[in-house]
Amino acid sequence: MPGGFNAGRVAAMAETLAHKRLHAAARAWPLLARQLGDAWAVRFAATCAGTPLPPHHGPLLDGWRVAEVLEGEGLLGPAATRELLGARLRFRRGPEEGLQPRTGAWAWALARSAEGRCLALRLAGRTFSVWLPGRRAPSPPPPASSPPT
Amino acid sequence: MRLGIGCGWRASLAAYIQQRPAVTFVEVLAEDLPAHGPLPPALEVLRERGCQVVVHGVSLSLGSAEGLDPRALEHLCRVAERVRAPLVSEHVCFVRAGGLDSGHLLPVPRTAASLEVLVENVRRAQAALPVPLALENIASPLEWPGAEWEEPVFLSLLLEQTGAQLLLDAANLYAQSVNCGVDVGRWLDAAPLHRLAYVHAAGGTRRGGLYHDTHAHPLPAPLLPVLEALRARREIPGLMLERDDRFPPAAELDAELAQLARTAGLPWEGGTGEQSRAA
Numbered sequence: 552m553p554g555g556f557n558a559g560r561v562a563a564m565a566e567t568l569a570h571k572r573l574h575a576a577a578r579a580w581p582l583l584a585r586q587l588g589d590a591w592a593v594r595f596a597a598t599c600a601g602t603p604l605p606p607h608h609g610p611l612l613d614g615w616r617v618a619e620v621l622e623g624e625g626l627l628g629p630a631a632t633r634e635l636l637g638a639r640l641r642f643r644r645g646p647e648e649g650l651q652p653r654t655g656a657w658a659w660a661l662a663r664s665a666e667g668r669c670l671a672l673r674l675a676g677r678t679f680s681v682w683l684p685g686r687r688a689p690s691p692p693p694p695a696s697s698p699p700t
Numbered sequence: 701m702r703l704g705i706g707c708g709w710r711a712s713l714a715a716y717i718q719q720r721p722a723v724t725f726v727e728v729l730a731e732d733l734p735a736h737g738p739l740p741p742a743l744e745v746l747r748e749r750g751c752q753v754v755v756h757g758v759s760l761s762l763g764s765a766e767g768l769d770p771r772a773l774e775h776l777c778r779v780a781e782r783v784r785a786p787l788v789s790e791h792v793c794f795v796r797a798g799g800l801d802s803g804h805l806l807p808v809p810r811t812a813a814s815l816e817v818l819v820e821n822v823r824r825a826q827a828a829l830p831v832p833l834a835l836e837n838i839a840s841p842l843e844w845p846g847a848e849w850e851e852p853v854f855l856s857l858l859l860e861q862t863g864a865q866l867l868l869d870a871a872n873l874y875a876q877s878v879n880c881g882v883d884v885g886r887w888l889d890a891a892p893l894h895r896l897a898y899v900h901a902a903g904g905t906r907r908g909g910l911y912h913d914t915h916a917h918p919l920p921a922p923l924l925p926v927l928e929a930l931r932a933r934r935e936i937p938g939l940m941l942e943r944d945d946r947f948p949p950a951a952e953l954d955a956e957l958a959q960l961a962r963t964a965g966l967p968w969e970g971g972t973g974e975q976s977r978a979a
Binding site: 553554555556557560561563564566567568571572575603604605606607609610 | 769771796799800801802803804806840841842843844845846908910912
């Protein structure tokens with residue numbers, strides 16, 4: 552650190568920036584953040600902490616990376632899958648990891664969730680989605696509480 | 701130009717603001733609105749009823765030595781045109797450097813070299829924008845070493861050389877008084893208040909020994925004396941509440957807006973149309 556700076560204040564500022572980045576991505580990806588709950592911060596740190604905030608569409612791209620990690624692990628829930636599809640219908644990954652708006656009259660996107668693959672189509676301003684054959688039954692929800700042992 | 705009592709327009713507050721004709725202006729974030737395609741219908745309704753829409757930018761990075769991002773400037777101009785804004789505002793800060801984006805408003809060194817960069821960038825923005833530009837003081841617990849001027853003097857020099865107006869964020873000034881020991885009265889005495897366009901007020905919280913201007917908490921009681929000190933020196937032409945998260949019930953927002961209006965000496969006719977008629 553260059554001389555003359557207050558180290559404690561620099562650390563506080565770094566914490567503020569990290570906190571703001573985390574919450575900005577959660578606001579851009581509310582369904583994904585809701586799926587992960589308390590694990591959101593851990594997942595986010597594991598995926599994004601080592602990379603700088605992208606200069607354009609930063610929160611969107613940050614959350615996108617987290618969603619793709621879950622997609623790769625087959626852990627993306629149905630709601631977060633639709634959120635990822637929505638992002639893929641609006642943007643494509645451009646050069647240098649940026650996002651380019653998809654301005655065409657139509658677009659399609661595919662995503663893999665915990666329950667199978669989902670295909671989405673944007674046409675004439677409307678979005679359609681269909682689960683492809685082979686969709687697995689949704690996992691049963693966990694019990695609300697465990698009985699005392 | 702008299703703006704009156706306003707509110708930061710957020711999608712979560714659209715219905716609340718629409719039902720409050722006493723809100724005479726809103727401030728939209730340029731980055732939240734598209735440069736093309738339809739605008740939010742709720743915003744169109746506000747414009748039709750005569751509510752002024754000020755455009756506020758957070759990503760122009762006027763303090764960047766590498767110059768302005770032409771895309772960010774073009775977007776700001778386009779949004780200002782689309783909502784027929786009477787005014788555009790931005791911050792005295794930088795958010796980009798060396799190809800990196802901070803995602804947060806960061807302080808500039810208060811030096812002659814930094815002032816030169818700001819003046820050049822502000823002039824370039826003014827040349828492109830269709831309406832006047834107002835510049836806002838930020839809150840930062842971190843300061844660059846080697847400051848050549850106090851913040852209000854630095855702001856005066858910047859506004860004098862560019863002709864820009866002042867957006868005074870009273871909550872940021874309060875944060876600076878808590879975190880950096882700034883004397884509010886002395887700050888206001890040295891600030892370019894004759895260029896005052898409007899004022900921000902927002903809530904925050906103390907965390908880790910510092911006051912954070914979160915825009916997600918109620919207005920702190922000590923903010924009101926800051927506004928009173930400002931009003932004692934200069935008429936307040938417009939005052940608005942910034943609330944970005946943890947949105948409270950409508951009654952709580954009404955109470956905060958009414959309190960701000962009283963403090964600033966601005967009309968607040970009961971908030972909702974129903975209450976106005978009942979009165």
